[in-house]
Amino acid sequence: MTVEAAECSRAGCRDAAVWAILWRNPRIHTADRRKTWVACEAHMSYLREFLRARDFPVQVQALPAGARAGEGS
Numbered sequence: 001m002t003v004e005a006a007e008c009s010r011a012g013c014r015d016a017a018v019w020a021i022l023w024r025n026p027r028i029h030t031a032d033r034r035k036t037w038v039a040c041e042a043h044m045s046y047l048r049e050f051l052r053a054r055d056f057p058v059q060v061q062a063l064p065a066g067a068r069a070g071e072g073s
Contacts, residue, residue: 006063008040010047015040022059023051038063 006017017038024034039047044060051058 006038008043009037010039010043013040013043015042018063019044020061020063021047021051022061023056025054025056034059 007013008015008017009021018041019039021037021039021044022034023037024031029035037047048058048060
């Protein structure tokens with residue numbers, strides 16, 4: 001993931017992402033395929049619950065420090 005890509009995935013938000021939200025839609029994705037959204041502190045819960053409400057398997061983990069906007073390279 002590039003530094004430029006580490007902005008929150010919530011529409012309209014440009015805050016630095018600190019969380020990675022891994023998910024998949026089991027109706028169209030095989031078990032080995034996961035998509036990743038990134039979230040700022042303020043939107044992590046919103047995005048996680050949005051996916052859970054649709055019964056998508058969701059895993060949240062801290063975004064590696066080097067992938068956060070403004071850090072690393």
